[in-house]
Amino acid sequence: MEKEVQEYLDRVHESDFAMLCEVDRICKKHGIQYFLHGGTFLGAVRHQDFIPWDDDVDILFLRKDYEKFLEVFESEADKRFKLLRFEKYPQFFDFITKIADQDLTYEGTSFGAEDFYENRYSHPTLDLFVFDIEAGHHKWQLTRMKFLYALAMGHRPYIDYSKFDGAMKTVAKVLAGIGRVIPFKVIARQYIKLQTLGGLAEVHGEKKTLFISNEQPDPRYWGLDFGPEHLIDGPDTGIIRGKEFPIPKLHDKWLTKTYGNFMALPPEDKRVPMHVNIIK
Template sequence: MDKEVQQYLDRVHESDFAMLSEVDRICKKHNIQYYLHGGTFLGAVRHQDFIPWDDDVDILFLREDYERFLDVYEKEADKRFKLLRFERYPQFFDFITKIADYDLTYEETSFGAEDYYEHRYSHPTLDLFVFDKEADNHKWQLIRMKLLYALAMGHRPYVDYSKFKGVMKVVSFLLTTVGKCIPFKVIAYKYIKLQTLGGLAKRAPEGAEGAGDETTLFISNEQPDPRYWGLDFDADHLIYGPDTAKIRGKEFPIPKNHDKWLKKTYKDYMSLPPEDKRVPMHVNVIKKNEDRSL
């Protein structure tokens, strides 16, 4: 990675650290449990910092804590860090609520269409992922969520149908076309209802380990991505209280069984990807590679 790109990413990481520290402050004040997630979790364990080429922050809540966080965040947070609740907007980016640092604006993002989203996502972002209980018929729950995702794609500025093959290309075209006719907010609230079909995922009582009476959880607002989509996490993956890992010398919470978790999602997680895969995912500072890795 050349010096200019690294300097730019250093500025992004300053922003990422400021957002994460503000979230951590609010969560501690209100006794809200969260964990580092995704590349942020991996970076804290493998690099004791952000992954050098990663450009956003990922954290994870149980549903109960997520709802409590949304209730207090906008009253408590520095106004520079704006909460972007996906269900509030008429356009579809994904089903992930984000926090954006409006003190830093990207010149260009990897997905384009900044004007379509009114530049909401042209900033460093912190993504809020949610653990929900699986419904009794979880496979059918996931199928319905995928269908809603396809309908929601109709509310993006464009869809790259070349990613689909054969009959799936036709199906995706039909679903996105139908989705354009349905207001996105209708789709969004149906998606939220499906996320919570299995009931509210709660914390265990004070002093007990685990995630309440939940035995099987899933990350309900992931994109249909093979890394996390459909993965089951039993209570053994999520034990309270958490361990911690450092980012820039500050301790942040991670799942206690982090080795088991990271092996489940990244396999040999301590090994670095090939050098040509070490690229930012969102900010367009170098030529992008379709197959990005952490």
């Protein structure tokens, strides 16, 4: 890895660890259960640290714990950490609430349009993912969530239509055009209603099938559900920088379901930061 990129990652990992420790402190104080998720979860198991080339943090809550965390975070957290609730802004980035470390600022990002987003995402971020209960007609629930995602794209600064093939490109353009005239906050409210259509996931080990409702439409998680056995009897622990953090039960099964052979490293050309590599 080039020296400049490594220096960038060293600084970002310091920021990531500070955010994660602050979240952990607040959750322990208020009896809130969370779990490491995504690349952070994978890193804690495979590397016993952050993935060396990863440059953000992912955590996961059951819905009830997520709502409680949002209630207490701003009054408890160090002011360097800003809560970015997706439903509070007129622009669409994704349906994920984030925490940003304002002590570190990027000159540029991989997604660009920093001015459009008022520089909210020009910092290292920690993403908050949510476990919700699948509704009775879950496939229809997911279809409607996809529809709202397409409408929400009308509130992005640009859309890469090369990702769509054939008729889907036309559909995406039409839906984004319609979505552009609907205030994003209206779309966001409808999305949250769909997330919680199956009720509030609040009891650890509850006999319900769960899904990560704000990962969509990531192909790795789209339509992927998890049984309650992953949460029974509380969490296991993973290691980040020598400190223990909670990870889901049956983590081998979970990571295999998500990544396949999760202990295998990706090709070397894929071991690069996903967001930016320039810091002010």
